[in-house]
Amino acid sequence: MTQIAIIYHSAFGHTDVIAKDVAAGVAAAGATPVLLAIEAGQTDFDEFFAVAAESDALIFGSPTYMGNVSAPAKTFMDASAKVWFGQGWKDKIAAGFTVSASPSGDKLNTLTSLAIFAAQHGMVWIGTGQMPGNNDDTSAATDVENRLGSFIGAMAQAANESAEVTPKAGDRATAVSLGKRVAEAAARWRAGARETVAAA
Numbered sequence: 001m002t003q004i005a006i007i008y009h010s011a012f013g014h015t016d017v018i019a020k021d022v023a024a025g026v027a028a029a030g031a032t033p034v035l036l037a038i039e040a041g042q043t044d045f046d047e048f049f050a051v052a053a054e055s056d057a058l059i060f061g062s063p064t065y066m067g068n069v070s071a072p073a074k075t076f077m078d079a080s081a082k083v084w085f086g087q088g089w090k091d092k093i094a095a096g097f098t099v100s101a102s103p104s105g106d107k108l109n110t111l112t113s114l115a116i117f118a119a120q121h122g123m124v125w126i127g128t129g130q131m132p133g134n135n136d137d138t139s140a141a142t143d144v145e146n147r148l149g150s151f152i153g154a155m156a157q158a159a160n161e162s163a164e165v166t167p168k169a170g171d172r173a174t175a176v177s178l179g180k181r182v183a184e185a186a187a188r189w190r191a192g193a194r195e196t197v198a199a200a
Ligand SMILES: Cc1cc2nc3c(=O)[nH]c(=O)nc-3n(C[C@H](O)[C@H](O)[C@H](O)COP(=O)(O)O)c2cc1C
Pocket: 009, 010, 011, 012, 013, 014, 015, 016, 063, 064, 065, 066, 067, 068, 099, 100, 101, 102, 103, 104, 105, 106, 107, 158, 160
C-alpha cells in the first residue's frame, strides 16, 4: 500500500484545513495519508522522520509568513539535515502547498523554498499538473480549481477570516487534486522501482 506523509505547520488553522484536503485526495486515490502537524516550538522530529522513512511520498505544507515558510516549518526543514546526511529521502516523491492572506502574498516563494528543500534531499518534485483556473481578469470566482494559477504546488488564500469559512471551495479542491496526483505518481513510481529491481 502506498503511504504518503503530509508534514505541515499551521498556527491559525487554515493550512490545517488544506492539509486535510490533501489527505482526502490521497485517500481517494487509494493510498494511505499520514498527517504530521509541526507544533510551534517543536525541535524533536524523530517520530516524523520514522514515518517519512516508511512513506513513498512526502507532501510539505506551510503558511506563508513574511513571504516564506513559517519558522516552525523551517525548524523542521533544518532538523531534516540529519536525514539529508544519509540521503534518506532520495528518490521519494515530494510536493508542497501553502496558504497566505493575499491572492499572491509572495507565496510562490514559499513553494519555491519547499521545492528547493526537496531537491536538496534528492526527491522528485510533483507540481499541480493543472491549467490555471481563472486565466482572465473578468472573474474572481473562488470556487474554481487552481484559480490562483500555480504549477509548482497548491496555493490557497485565507483572507482574514476564520478557518471555518476560508480557504474557499476552489482552493480546497485544488488541494484534493494535488493529494490525488501525488498518490497516483507515488504508486507508479513504486511499481516502476519494483520492475527495475526485478529486471536487474
Ligand atoms: C507572521 C505572519 C506573517 C505573514 N506573512 C504573510 C505574507 O507574507 N503574505 C500573505 O499574503 N499573508 C501573510 N500572512 C497571513 C497568513 O499567511 C495567513 O493568515 C494564513 O492563512 C495563515 O495560515 P495558518 O492559519 O495555517 O497559520 C502572515 C501572517 C503572519 C502571522
